[in-house]
Amino acid sequence: MNSDVQADLKDLDTTLSSIEAVADVPRLRQEIEELSEQAGRPDLWDDVEAAQQITSRLAYAQGDLRRLDDLRRRLDDVPVLYELAEDEGDQSAIADADAERAKLRTEISSLEVRTLLSGEYDEREALVTIRSEAGGIDAADFAEMLLRMYLRWAERHGYGTDVYETSYAEEAGIKSATFAVHAPYAFGTLSVEAGTHRLVRISPFDNQGRRQTSFAGVEVAPVVETSDHIEIDEKDLRVDVFRASGPGGQGVNTTDSAVRLTHIPSGIVVACQNERSQLQNKASAMAVLQAKLLERRRQEERELRDSFKEAGSSWGNQMRNYVLHPYQLVKDLRTEHEEGNPSQVLDGQIDEFIEAGIRWRKQTESDS
Known part of the structure; x- marks a missing residue:
């Protein structure tokens, strides 16, 4: 791997480690264990509202842990992908490794935004x-x-x-x-x-x-x-x-x-x-x-x-403009983030606006 790739992977590792620390992975695993125990009780659905809260929280905790584990596994695999591709001189395999690295950067950056939600009520529905x-x-x-x-x-x-x-x-x-x-x-x-x-x-x-x-x-x-x-x-x-x-x-x-x-x-x-x-x-x-x-x-x-x-x-x-005529543009006036395809934005693709x-x-x- 060249030095730029190594530096980028090191930066991704630092960011993911920070996310794992904020998420407190050991505590998350313990919470899943405790919620699984509660969800397995025979009298769980005697209180429907409490049961829904337990099963919902368990599902989301499992999803968070699964996402973190998957990102860590994939990030650890990337250097191996580069080594194998370079050993074989396979340019298409190097391009695949580059694509995976770019995808990981996008996904890790998106997950990093979650660590910025620390307000008193931010974790609520x-x-x-x-x-x-x-x-x-x-x-x-x-x-x-x-x-x-x-x-x-x-x-x-x-x-x-x-x-x-x-x-x-x-x-x-x-x-x-x-x-x-x-x-x-x-x-x-x-x-x-x-x-x-x-x-x-x-x-x-x-x-x-x-x-x-x-x-x-x-x-x-x-x-x-x-x-x-x-x-x-x-x-x-x-x-x-x-x-x-x-x-x-x-x-x-x-x-x-x-x-x-x-x-x-x-x-x-x-x-x-x-x-x-x-x-x-x-x-x-x-x-x-x-x-x-x-x-x-x-x-x-x-x-x-x-x-x-x-x-x-x-x-x-006013915080966001959706312009369909005379040109096509959606622009957030606070962050300056903009997208040139209003149809996609109005179809629910607003994650980048939210993260910004x-x-x-x-x-x-x-x-x-």
Whole structure:
């Protein structure tokens, strides 16, 4: 191997060793052993919610360990690949070794981002709300495009999702939608997506074919856990029940099972219509409301510590442009990261934007 290859492999080894240290591989193995023991108990499913938490955590811990072990094995094999290729003078084998090394750099760099998620709630699952803003029908259509983008992103990663509520616009698209992403670190990962997204395109709803600019807002909150102590007084709630509707106002069931909760002190309104029973919808809506109140409390605490002020000033402002006309470009205004294929981005290929956002946030926090 030449010196450049050796230096690159040494750098990759240093980075992977750092990731393994942060992940605490011995502790991870012990956690898997303990969770496997709990998952094997005959009374596991007596408490369905606890059982789901145990089996979910076990699956993700096993996935994390499997990924780390696989990267370590492959990285250890690369020098052997080079030696065999050079001994045989096989240029195609050397090219294969180069390709594997490049692939490892991409995968290790992506995993390194996880080590930057060290906030108080970063390891939580996420609740995401998307709302159409300025731009009329195009904004509602854009909000639905973003909803599909995030659901596709989750699907690509094998993350479970639950859409709690979708408020459809009259002509096309959605007014708002709230969904959960069930994966460890989903909040820390997706929280950099919060803010105002801007779309520029030829409007499909304008019969004169004019260019239209529209906006949609993204909010991200951590899922509430029992230890958070988010108490809500029933006297502070207004509860409305209604019949769930689909696109164009079409009824999707025949009973008033959908539930809307208004938290009077904060003005926060949430709704849930995906469950069959009113009781289940109220429980889901309450979980969403608690998450939003937790996120509000989290931001207030950060402001009190003066650590949220500088980084937070960007969240409510425009943070990413999606330009479909007169050229094709998606650009993040905070990180300057850009992609020239909006179709792929809107189909859920947003990992590079997310990773750049996490690195940007970490750097911003270090500088403040």
